[in-house]
Amino acid sequence: MFKNLKNDLPASIVVFFVALPLCLGISVASGAEPITGLIAGIVGGIIVGAASGSKIGVSGPAAGLxxxxxxxxxxxxxxxxxxxVVLAGVFQIILGVFKAGIIGYYFPSSVIKGMLTGIGIVIILKEIPYFFGIDKNPEGDFAFLQVDGENTLTELLKVINALxxxxxxxxxxxxxxIAMAILLLWGNVxxxxxxxxxxVQGPLVAVVIGIVYYFLTKDSGLELSKDHLVSVPIPDGLSGLKDLLTFPDFSALTNPKIYITAFTIGLVASLETLLCVEATDKLDPNKNVTPTNRELFAQGSGNIVSGLIGGLPVTQVIVRSSANxxxxxKSKASAVIHGFFLLISIVTIPTVLNLIPLSVLAAxxxxVGYKLAKPSTFKAMYDSGxxxxxxxxxTIVGIVFIDLLWxxxxxxxxxxxIVLYKSFGNSHFLHKEGENVDDGKIxxxxxxxxxxxxxxxxLKELDQLPENSFLELDVRKTRYLDNDIIEILEDFAFKARxxxxxIKLISERGIIENPDSFIEFFKLKKPTE
Structure with missing residues (x-):
């Protein structure tokens, strides 16, 4: 797990600084104490990170919940x-045992990309007040409505009036x-x-500069008040850490509302995780495929542990995963290490963490939000039809104006x-016409x-193809090919090498040996019309 430490250690630092404000913000948005979100972040990094089969996914408290x-x-x-929360974890493990992880494949890539873009937009909108030091409420709430009765538009209007x-x-x-300039200079040059x-990553430099700025500007008229700094609880050493924990009251097992809540949390957390797994795998430059049933088992284990020690529910989260x-x-070591960073920071340097300006974290x-919601993504989706x-x-409008699940x-x-409109009456989609075991031709x-x-x-058929084999893919009869399937073929071409x-691709335009890009081929062929 640690063979790519030179890549994973810097990435874990970035994920740590991204996770810290989100853990704090989501806990308050959930009506809980800030420490509960940090506990969930630690469990999501160490427990779920170690048990997960994802190489680059990162788990933590769930904004969608x-x-x-x-x-x-x-x-x-x-x-x-x-x-x-503990019972929800047990439910997720049961889902994993019964191989329910396949449900994530039934969500179209347009929705997944909309989820990524929508979250990016919400991140930017929610962080604008903190950038200007106006909104002193904890950051990170992903819903359109905030717990203080304000909403995204009214908060932005307050910013405009203040400016x-x-x-x-x-x-x-x-x-x-200054932090934004550092990040852009570091990332682009x-x-x-x-x-x-x-x-040495740009976010780390920006945070250090922010702390230095806090000390240099004291009593200058440009100083930062405590309201504009991170606020985490300060335990009395390692022995005092247990005083920050809350434990479940299992006498409540007789309350039927517990089971309804557990089922709801387990189902929604599993769905959010599977969608994030699908999205994360699409962002992965190495095209790794996460075993979804194992992921449900890992998430269930994490929720059991988080519930036992006072943390919020955890899921795999796209913001931290995309930052990773x-x-x-390169490997899940970055997720595990970021969890240890969260734990160490609470125990050893809470006073230092409490010197980090919220506006630097906003930058x-x-x-992160811009990388998720690039204008080029809108153009690419528009060009796709x-x-x-x-x-x-x-999906974007629903996430921005309501919440993630809506x-x-x-x-x-x-x-x-749309699919029912286009695909009504068609029940067969794939025919495996022959397989010769001796010569490996399929x-x-x-x-x-x-x-x-x-x-x-x-995906199952392509993944089961043996190494050193020969695939003849015939698309001469195909008149409508969903963009999701084209992306699967594109990823398979990468893994096939x-x-x-x-691969021999047979189409109405002729035969192509080992095509470089299925996306470019079908773009020219216009199979979606």
């Missing part, structure tokens, strides 16, 4: 709520601008100049309607219409 968690805590009380009137925090804004700039990928993480999250763009944009649900509903013919509903079966599998 914030509303459900807040309601459950209000109805049950925190100690009783922890019992439901016009000059009634914003100049110190917080100055260090945020310095990171290409040598190994030192790759090992973008920072060069870091701006960059209305059947891809409409579910994509619906956005995914609306996007999926639109995607299903012929596969795609049906007239192939949609994202067929992703799981096609590693497994020494030769």
């Amino acid at each position: 914030a509303v459900i968690v807040a309601t459950a805590i209000g109805n049950l009380g925190y100690e009783n709520f922890l019992v439901a 016009i009137s000059g009634n914003f925090d100049y110190g917080a804004t100055i260090i945020a601008v 310095l990171s290409k100049k040598g190994k030192f700039f790759q090992l 990928i973008q920072s060069g993480g 870091i999250l701006f960059i 209305w059947m891809q763009f409409v579910p994509f944009i619906t 956005g995914i649900g609306l996007g999926l509903a639109v995607g299903i309607f 012929k596969m013919t795609l049906a007239e219409e192939v949609t994202f509903f067929n992703k799981a079966s096609i 590693e497994r020494n599998i030769d």
